[in-house]
Amino acid sequence: MAKRLLGIILCVFMFTMALTGCTSVADSTVIPLLLKYSSDGQVSYVKALWSPERGTIKTSSTPILSYSDSLDVIAVHWQGVDKAVIFTRNAVPDTQELQTNGVKINMVSLASSLPYYYEPRVVYTTDEAVFSAAGDYGAKNTLKIFQFTASETKEFDVEGLYVLSTGVVDDTVYALVVESSNQGFVSEPQSNITYWLSLVTIDNTGTVKQQLVVNSEMDAQHQMYLGEAGYVPTSFIHDSFYFEAPCYGAFYRVQVTATTPVLKSMTTIQDDLNKVLSTTCTVNQSYSIEGCRFYVPAKVYGYGNYLAIIVEDSFYHAIAAFNDKQQLAGFIVRDPLKGEKTNFITFDASATKLNTFELTSPVQVIIP
Incomplete structure (x- = not known):
């Protein structure tokens, strides 16, 4: 009787999986991308699934997801590609201005907490809060x-001098801050300042x-924390801050849960990132990294066990994925075409070209 019952259970399980599909190991290697577009007063996001x-x-x-500029959006906090929180200044968010397709949206009004005159420099978001940073112009070095x-x-x-980024683990807020031996902000570095x-x-x-x-x-x-490119874009992922210093060809991590915080160089990632940038220069018909790159640091995202690095500036666009062993899994080079189209060219970890996809050029690529 027990064997027969087990057989029935297995049959039901297999039938259910056949109907719904199952998540295989291969599915975990897919990284979602959100292609952001903005035109005629309308902002929209298109989902793309990339297998590095x-x-x-x-x-x-x-x-x-699509919405009108009149919604006065402060920030969008994505929780994967199926759920997002939209923070707005509007006292009574009008959900009728939203068009959704398979994504659940929660609207949060900041009308009672965010002063109407203040434009926040958003450095981090959660599903309940927006974090911003600013100088206290009434006090030096504050x-x-x-x-x-x-x-x-x-x-x-x-x-x-500057807050690079903030992050949250459980109920604790963390911030990575640039300090200086000079009492007050200076736009130009001075030789006697540390x-x-x-x-x-x-x-x-x-x-x-x-x-x-x-x-x-x-x-x-x-x-390398302040310079021609301004402050260094810094991301908080899981329990660490990440940033790149392109002037020095270095990629760094600061783990907030360590007993003593240490700035650690991630040389393996930087070496592979240089390979990505070299390939990008070749695709865009430049001859070297120095020849085609402004000092624009990369933006780092986290998805599952991946670190994904996106570099976007006037010269080139690249997206690279690194696995949990800090190894390059694959990358994308965006090659702008005439008009509103862009080739998304995929490469494997050895920089061998795999495929080319012609897509409408987004204003931004986001990894939720």
Whole structure:
């Protein structure tokens, strides 16, 4: 009887899987991309599924989300490609202005917490809050970190020149801050000034602690946190801050949960990223990395066990995926065509060309 019951259960299971499909190991190697478009007062997002190893890209035929500029969106916090939180200034968000296709949207109004005159420099979002940072112009070497939710604004004072990014783990807020031996902001580096990074920790009681990041001290001539490209775009993924310093050909990580925060160079990723950029230069008919690249740092995203790095500037566009062993899994080079089209050319880890896909040129590529 038990064997017969087990057989029935297995049959039902197999039949159900045949109907619904199952998630195989291969499916976990697919990275979703969101192609953002903006025209005629309308913002839209098209979903694309990219397999770095196979070099395939499959795009949806219609946008998964569209909305009007009149919605006054502050930020969109994506939770995968199936769910997103839209933060808006509007007191009563009008969901009728949204067009969705297979994505669940939660609208959050910041009208009661975000001053109408303040344009936040958004450095991080969660499903409940928008984090912003600004200088305190009434005090030298002082910064403010703001946390805006639907019901309140929290404000925290920290020391430093610039907040690179913030992040949240459980109930603790972290920030990576550039500090300087000079008391006050200077736009041009001075030879007698030292720069370093500090890790700010803000617990759920609002207590602020600030700690030096080991190995981050640099003199003005060699500092890489401020410069021609402005501040270094920094991402918070899982439990770490990541950023690239293209002037020095270096890729860095600061783990916030470590007992002592340390600036660590990720040389393997940087070496492979140089391979990606070299291929990009070739596709775009330039002769070297230096010949085709401004000092625009990469933007880092996390998806599952992948780190995905996107570089977008006037010269070229590249998207690279690294697995949990920090190995290059594959990459995309965007080759603009005449008109509104762009070739998305896929390559494997050895820089062998796999496929070419002609798509309408997006204004931005996002990994949710």
